Structures are given as C-alpha cells and as structure tokens.
Amino acid sequence: MVYQNRGLEDWLKLDNAAKIYPAASPKRSPALFRIYAIMQEPVKLWIFKQALQRIMQRCPYYQVELKRGFFWFYLQRHSKIPEINLLEDIVLNKSIANPQNADLLQVNIKSSTIALDFSHIITDGSGGFRFLISLLAEYLRLSGVDIRHTEILLDPDSRPDPEEYEDPHLKSFQKHSLSPQKMTPAFHLYGHPHRTEKPRLITGQLPIEKVLRLTRNKGISITEYLVSLYIYCLVQIYHETIRWKKSRRSVIRLEVPVNMRKFSFPRVMRNFSLFISPEINLKLGRYSLPEIISIVHHSMQMQINDKELNRQISRNVGAELNPLIRFLPLFCKNLYLSGLYSKLGENPYSGVLSNLGRIELPPEMVEYIKLFNVIVYPNHVMKKSCSVISYQQEMLITFASIIESRELERLFFTQLVADGIPVFIREV
Amino acid sequence: MPICKKCGVEFKDTTSCPLCGAAVGESSCPEEKDEARPQPISSVASITKIWFWELFTFFVVATLIVVFTVDFAYGMKVTWSRYPLLSITFLWLTVCLIIFLTRHISQLLLCETLILGLYLWFLDMFMSVRPWFFPFALPLLLVTSLLFWGTYTFVNKINVKVTGILISCMISLGIFLVCLEIILNRFITGKIFVSWSVVAFACILPLTGFLLLFQKKMQKNGSHLKKIFHV
Numbered sequence: 001m002v003y004q005n006r007g008l009e010d011w012l013k014l015d016n017a018a019k020i021y022p023a024a025s026p027k028r029s030p031a032l033f034r035i036y037a038i039m040q041e042p043v044k045l046w047i048f049k050q051a052l053q054r055i056m057q058r059c060p061y062y063q064v065e066l067k068r069g070f071f072w073f074y075l076q077r078h079s080k081i082p083e084i085n086l087l088e089d090i091v092l093n094k095s096i097a098n099p100q101n102a103d104l105l106q107v108n109i110k111s112s113t114i115a116l117d118f119s120h121i122i123t124d125g126s127g128g129f130r131f132l133i134s135l136l137a138e139y140l141r142l143s144g145v146d147i148r149h150t151e152i153l154l155d156p157d158s159r160p161d162p163e164e165y166e167d168p169h170l171k172s173f174q175k176h177s178l179s180p181q182k183m184t185p186a187f188h189l190y191g192h193p194h195r196t197e198k199p200r201l202i203t204g205q206l207p208i209e210k211v212l213r214l215t216r217n218k219g220i221s222i223t224e225y226l227v228s229l230y231i232y233c234l235v236q237i238y239h240e241t242i243r244w245k246k247s248r249r250s251v252i253r254l255e256v257p258v259n260m261r262k263f264s265f266p267r268v269m270r271n272f273s274l275f276i277s278p279e280i281n282l283k284l285g286r287y288s289l290p291e292i293i294s295i296v297h298h299s300m301q302m303q304i305n306d307k308e309l310n311r312q313i314s315r316n317v318g319a320e321l322n323p324l325i326r327f328l329p330l331f332c333k334n335l336y337l338s339g340l341y342s343k344l345g346e347n348p349y350s351g352v353l354s355n356l357g358r359i360e361l362p363p364e365m366v367e368y369i370k371l372f373n374v375i376v377y378p379n380h381v382m383k384k385s386c387s388v389i390s391y392q393q394e395m396l397i398t399f400a401s402i403i404e405s406r407e408l409e410r411l412f413f414t415q416l417v418a419d420g421i422p423v424f425i426r427e428v
Numbered sequence: 429m430p431i432c433k434k435c436g437v438e439f440k441d442t443t444s445c446p447l448c449g450a451a452v453g454e455s456s457c458p459e460e461k462d463e464a465r466p467q468p469i470s471s472v473a474s475i476t477k478i479w480f481w482e483l484f485t486f487f488v489v490a491t492l493i494v495v496f497t498v499d500f501a502y503g504m505k506v507t508w509s510r511y512p513l514l515s516i517t518f519l520w521l522t523v524c525l526i527i528f529l530t531r532h533i534s535q536l537l538l539c540e541t542l543i544l545g546l547y548l549w550f551l552d553m554f555m556s557v558r559p560w561f562f563p564f565a566l567p568l569l570l571v572t573s574l575l576f577w578g579t580y581t582f583v584n585k586i587n588v589k590v591t592g593i594l595i596s597c598m599i600s601l602g603i604f605l606v607c608l609e610i611i612l613n614r615f616i617t618g619k620i621f622v623s624w625s626v627v628a629f630a631c632i633l634p635l636t637g638f639l640l641l642f643q644k645k646m647q648k649n650g651s652h653l654k655k656i657f658h659v
Contacts (some may be wrong), residue, residue, distance in 0.1 A: 011655040069656045076655070202446055326659040327590070410447040417436035424429075424438040427446035 008060055008165065011067075012075040016169035016316050017271035018121045022066060022073045023334040024341035031120035032377040033387075035132050038370045039112040044143065045084070048114070051139035052107060053081050054156040059131060061165040061269060062105050062122055068330060075104075075122070082107045087115050112370070120271065125356050125374060125387075126259045127269045130154065133361060140368055147364050164269040169313050172264060173321075177314035183277060183348035186253040187238050189383045190245065191403030199378050199400040202409045205424040206395045206416065208358070214419055220297045223355045226388060226397070227254055227278055227300070228293040230353050233411035235280070235287055240407075253279035255349040255382075256300070259357075263306040274312045276303035277348070289415075346381040351408075355388040366392070378402050386412075477527050488520045510554050518547040533580060541573040564615040571607040575600045590659050591643035595636045602629035 014022075021031040056063055064075035082103050087110035104119040114136070118128040134154035137147045149155050194200055215225045234252045241247065257273040265272065278299045280287055287295075302308070319325055319340075325333065359372050373396050376385040384401045399409045413423045429438045430452045432445035444451045492513060499509030506513075521543045529536040545566065552561035579600045583593050609625035646654040 013658060067655075069658060071657065071659045074655050074658065323593075406447060413447060414434075414436065422438065423436075425446050426439065427442070 008077065008160075010077050012061060012064060012077065012165065013167065014073055014075060014121065015167040015270045015272075016313075016320055017124070017273070019072065019320060020337050020341050020345070021119070021121050023337035024345070028380040029346075030377055032117060033120065033125060033128065034115055034117050034375045034377075035125070035128050035372070036113055036115035036374075037132060037136055037372050039114065039136075040368050040370050042112050043109050043114060043139075045109070047142045048109065048139050049081075049084065051135055051142050052084070055131070055135045055138050055154065056081050058134075058154050058156045058158070058160065059164075059269065060160060062131065064104060064122065066104065066121060071326065071328070071330060071333070073330070084109055086110060087113055123269060124259075124271045124273045125257070125354060125376075126261060126273070127271070129356060129359075129374075130269065133359075133365075136369065137362070137365060140365060145364060145368065147362060150362050152360070153362070160269075161267050163265055163267045167270070168260070168265040168268045168272045169317050172260075172310060172313050173317040174310060174314055175318075178311050179315040179318070180311045183253065183279075183344075184251055185249050185347040186251045186279070186350045187234070187241075187247060187249040187282075188350055188381055189234075189237065189403065189405070189408065190241060191383060191405040194402050194404055199402050200406075201375060201398055201400050201428040202406065203373065203396055203398045203426045203428075204413050204416070205426070206397065206421055208390050208393055208395045210421045211395055214421065218293060220293060221300075222390075222395075223256065223353075223388075224297045224300055225293065226355065226386075227256055227353055228289065228296040229412055229415055230254055230351060230386060231278070231280060231296065232287075232289045232292050232415065233408050234350050235282065235292070236411055237407055238282060239286070250283040251279055251281050252350045253277050253348060255345075255352040257352075257354050258304055258309060260306075260309065263309070274309045276300055276309075278303070342381075346379060349382055351382050351384060351386065352376065352379070353386045353388065358390040371396070373398060375400055384408055481524065481527050484523055485520070488516055491516055511551075514547065514550050514554070518543060534577065537573060537577050537580070541569060545569055560615070564611060567611045568608065571604065571611070575604050575607075589643060589646070590657070591639045591646065595639050595643075598632050598636050598639075602632040605629060 024031070060077060061075075063079060063081075064077050067074055067076045082105055085106060085108045087108035104122045106117040108115040108117065114132075116128060116132050116135075123131070130152065131154070133152065134156075137153045138156055141147050147153075211222055211225075215222050218225065220228075231252050231254060238247070238250075238252060254277065256276050256278065258276055260272045260274055261268055276299075278296045280292060280295055325336070328336065354374070354376055356374055361369070369391075371394070372389055372391045374387045374389050375398050376387045378385040378400045380402065383403045384399055387398050387400075389396050397412075399412070401409070413425060416423050429440050431438050432448065432450055434445070434448055434450055439446055495509050495512050495516070496506070499506055522540065525536055525539050525543070529539065548565045548569065549561050552559055552565070579596050582588075583596055586592070588596065605625040605628045606622055609622050610620055613622075614620050642653070646657070
C-alpha cells in the first residue's frame with residue numbers, strides 16, 4: 001500500500017480546527033472552498049492525470065475519507081486518486097457538502113480551467129493553494145517546461161514532512177493561557193434565498209497597482225482597506241434595514257482569517273488559520289468611511305499578534321482536551337459542537353473576508369497561468385462571503401451569495417470606483 | 429466594453445449591469461425590490477457564572493429565611509429547621525466552590541472535603557444517637573478524598589490514555605471497597621478484618637488485565653480499535 005511507505009498510520013485524527021466542521025450543519029453551510037487557475041492554453045488531460053497522481057501520492061494526508069469513530073470523526077486513508085470531473089461552471093460543487101459521503105477533495109477541469117474543491121476538514125486556503133500550485137508546477141514539468149524546485153512548491157519525489165500533517169494547534173497550545181474575549185451576536189444581512197441551489201458569484205477585477213497606491217496614501221494595508229469598505233457597506237445596509245426591521249444587534253463584525261504559518265510551522269498543509277474580528281458598534285452613532293478605516297486599522301494591528309491569536313488556540317484545544325468533552329459519545333458531541341459553532345463561528349459575525357494575498361510563483365510558471373481565483377462557500381447565517389486574491393497585476397474580489405439581494409456587492413464595488421479604482425465585473 | 433453609468437463598473441457578456449441591473453445606456457439603477465420579512469435569527473442566551481451565582485444565592489437566602497421563620501415562629505426556638513438550614517448552607521457552599529474553583533481541581537477537592545466534613549460533624553452533633561462522625565464518617569471521608577486526589581493527580585501527571593484512566597479508577601475503587609469494609613467493621617464490631625471487599629477487589633483485577641491488553645492492542649500501528657475509540 002502506498003501509505004505504508006510514507007511513514008504515516010493508516011488513519012489521521014482531524015486537526016483541532018476541522019473537528020467542528022462535520023458537526024456544524026454541513027448541508028446548510030458546507031465548509032467548502034474552491035481554488036481555481038485558468039491556464040493560457042487548454043489543459044492536456046493525459047498529462048494532468050499523471051501530475052495529479054504524483055502530487056496526490058506526495059500528499060497522502062489528502063487521500064482520505066471521513067469516518068465516524070465512537071468519540072470523534074477520523075480520516076481513513078486510502079490510495080485512490082480523485083476522479084477528474086467536467087467543470088460545469090465556476091460555481092462550487094455542493095456534492096461534497098455532506099463530507100461523509102464524498103471525497104474531501106474534488107478536481108474539476110474545463111478547457112483551460114483547473115478547479116479544486118476542498119472541504120475545510122482537510123485543509124484551509126493556504127494549504128489548498130500550495131497544493132494547487134504544486135500540481136500546476138508538476139503539470140508544466142511533465143509538459144516539458146523547466147520548473148525549478150522552490151520552497152513554496154511540494155517536490156513529488158520527496159517524502160512528506162511530519163510538520164505538514166501533524167496538528168499545529170496541539171503543538172502551539174499553552175495550557176494556562178487566557179481565552180479570547182466573548183463576542184456579542186452581530187447584525188446579519190436579511191434576504192430571500194437565491195433561486196438556485198448554487199450560490200451566486202460576483203467577481204470584481206481590479207488593477208492592483210491602483211489599489212496599492214490608494215492604500216499606501218491612507219497608510220493602511222489592502223486587507224484593512226477592504227475590511228473597512230465591507231463594514232462601511234454593511235453599515236449602510238444596517239441603517240436601511242432598521243427602517244423596516246427592528247434589530248437589537250448593533251454590532252457589525254467581520255471574520256478575517258489570518259494565516260498562522262506566518263508565525264510558526266510554515267510547512268503545515270492542514271488547517272492552520274485563526275480569525276481576527278474587527279468590529280464597530282452602531283449604538284455609538286453613525287460612522288463615516290475614514291472613521292471605520294481608522295478603527296479597523298488599529299484593531300487589526302492589535303489583533304494580528306501571535307500571543308493574541310494563541311488565545312483562540314488555548315480555547316479551542318482546551319475544549320478538545322477537556323475530559324468531559326473527550327469522553328462524550330460522538331452523537332452527543334455533534335449536538336454540542338453544532339451549538340458551539342453557531343455561538344462562536346456564526347452568530348458573532350456579520351460577514352467574512354478572506355484575503356489569500358498576492359500569489360508569488362517561480363518566474364517560469366507565470367507565463368503559463370493567466371489567472372487565479374478563490375471562492376468561499378457562504379455560510380447560511382452570514383449569507384455572503386468575500387474572498388480576495390492577487391496575481392500579477394490584478395486583484396480579484398469574489399462575493400459568493402446565497403440571497404437574491406446584491407446590494408452589498410453594489411455598494412462595495414461602487415465605493416471602489418468612487419475611490420478611483422476601475423472595476424471590471426463578472427457574474428456567474 | 430460597456431460601463432454602467434450608475435455603478436461605474438465595466439462588464440461584458442450581458443446586456444445589463446450585474447450589480448444594479450441597469451441596462452446598457454440606462455442612466456439610473458432600478459430600486460432593489462422590497463424584501464419580504466425575513467426569518468429572525470435565534471439569539472443565543474449566555475449565562476455567566478456571576479449571574480448564576482447571584483440568582484442561586486438569592487434563592488438560597490430566601491429559602492433560609494423562610495425555613496428559619498416557619499420554625500421559629502411556632503416555638504420561639506430553633507428545632508427541626510437546623511437540618512434543612514445546615515443542608516441548604518452546605519449545598520450553597522458546594523455550588524459556590526464548583527462555580528469559582530472549576531479550574532483548580534486540587535483546591536476544589538480540599539475545600540469540598542473540608543465543608544463536607546464540617547457538615548457531617550454538625551449533623552452528628554445535632555443527632556442524639558451514638559457519635560458516628562469521628563469513628564466512621566471522618567475516616568471514610570479522608571479515604572475517599574485521598575483516593576480521588578491520588579487518582580486525579582496520577583492521571584494528570586502521567587498523562588495516561590483512556591484505558592489508563594479506567595484502570596486507575598477501577599484500582600482506586602477496589603482500594604476504596606477494602607477501606608470501606610475495614611472502617612465499617614471497626615465502627616460496628618470494634619474489630620479490623622476484611623471479607624467481601626477482597627472478593628470484589630479480586631474481581632476487579634482480571635478486568636484491569638483485560639483493559640491493559642486492550643490498550644496494548646490499541647497502541648499497535650494501524651489498529652482498527654485505536655482509530656474508532658481514539659479520544
């Protein structure tokens with residue numbers, strides 16, 4: 001068996017972050033994301049299959065399926081290579097919404113587009129992205145392009161480093177650290193569900209230079225600017241909403257993932273992201289965009305700190321190691337975790353903005369890849385998700401929505417245009 | 429490529445703006461349709477420790493006042509109410525300890541032993557029967573607390589696995605049964621001897637052996653049991 005040669009057991013524990021996902025209403029809010037790349041030329045399927053096989057065998061921790069144990073779910077390893085599906089359109093495939101009955105990684109291709117659908121049970125955006133670019137590099141190598149091995153790419157001939165698949169949360173856990181502060185429930189968007197089962201995607205394409213110039217003038221980062229803009233749009237929707245619907249929730253708070261690999265364990269290929277939560281309370285009055293930018297900037301500067309972020313690890317791992325929870329049978333634990341996810345992951349947040357940052361590839365690869373994008377499946381409570389990725393001279397901002405209203409997207413992109421950034425819009 | 433006059437964004441492949449729905453060349457955005465009244469999102473009530481403690485204390489004090497008054501009002505002295513007053517006070521102290529010392533198990537155990545000892549001592553004093561606290565209740569309480577503390581410390585310090593925890597608990601239970609019989613026999617007959625508790629302890633031993641074997645199987649790589657029962 002392949003896995004016996006790779007120094008791993010035939011099963012893996014779910015990492016600390018993944019433990020909550022199988023229990024947290026997978027049908028309504030599947031923890032999925034899609035990363036895709038559009039190549040300059042149509043994909044050569046027979047070469048791609050070879051590349052996929054080599055990379056999958058390099059990453060045995062992704063050759064897994066979800067199984068029920070008595071106390072916890074676990075990942076059963078296998079040696080199958082995922083089937084390559086025809087990409088219907090650039091919309092997330094909800095068939096992996098029920099993770100127990102499907103592959104946790106699905107590969108879709110159409111023409112020059114290569115799309116990977118990941119379940120958050122196996123990895124997060126950064127892990128998934130490293131996997132995708134390693135796959136593309138191997139595909140190009142097998143196609144005859146000379147791609148040198150770099151730190152960012154996985155070498156298919158090497159063995160997986162234990163750091164890649166061991167749970168980094170457990171290694172970062174400090175027993176007597178403080179838990180993060182409790183968060184009050186936040187305002188959520190209202191709206192009719194979308195007509196189809198699939199989420200609607202609106203992608204804005206922006207020249208990154210102009211965004212950089214704007215944010216440098218303001219003395220803030222791109223993420224801080226986009227988060228501020230998102231909050232500003234939600235503020236406007238909030239004031240519009242309370243005219244016809246009384247809401248006791250006056251806090252607008254965003255969930256912004258932070259890649260913890262920047263602080264420690266950079267080679268981790270499973271989940272290793274925590275969240276910062278910039279917020280404003282509208283009970284204090286109306287906020288202008290510059291005020292929000294100032295609050296978000298300082299709040300994010302304070303929160304993006306390994307000690308501050310480790311408080312989340314302390315809470316999450318502390319709960320996992322709690323004997324009362326550990327010895328609870330899985331069916332009881334699922335009820336508890338479902339409630340916990342609602343309390344900690346859904347109710348306190350008005351929306352989510354995930355910025356994967358600027359993609360840096362070896363120069364030999366750049367001319368073969370036209371575009372990268374990432375889509376996060378929207379949560380049924382927050383109803384919309386926003387993902388951002390930058391590649392070459394362009395930035396893509398994608399809103400995935402499960403409601404009809406497109407007011408948030410309209411306000412967001414219109415404000416960007418008002419700030420002098422040309423936006424090209426595409427809808428799927 | 430067409431540019432929406434309202435939103436200012438560029439688009440292609442459609443005849444209307446994907447953001448506001450305005451047709452190409454249209455000068456204003458159509459208003460968003462009124463949304464129907466949405467489903468309210470259920471709020472999650474959070475009960476803090478302090479809030480619970482205050483509420484609990486209020487009910488305890490109210491009950492103490494009522495019980496005391498009812499007893500005192502009929503005879504101008506405290507008689508039967510000593511028992512419920514003492515029991516309610518003990519219950520209140522226990523709950524307070526659980527609320528405020530949850531994360532400090534050793535301190536919680538020590539304080540709980542102390543207040544349980546005091547509670548039993550007072551009960552013994554109130555009863556006009558043969559004294560039972562010092563010859564029976566106190567040794568039993570000390571043995572129970574020591575065994576509990578010893579098992580907890582062992583499990584925590586050695587960081588044993590699930591089966592290890594079960595084995596520790598079962599051996600502690602066996603020792604407890606032996607001590608219980610010794611204390612009981614000494615209290616009733618004045619002699620120290622053991623009988624049934626040794627049989628019970630002997631029954632526990634094969635069970636711990638089975639658990640040890642189970643643990644050994646679990647430690648094997650690729651063990652089917654290990655992945656199903658991992659905690």
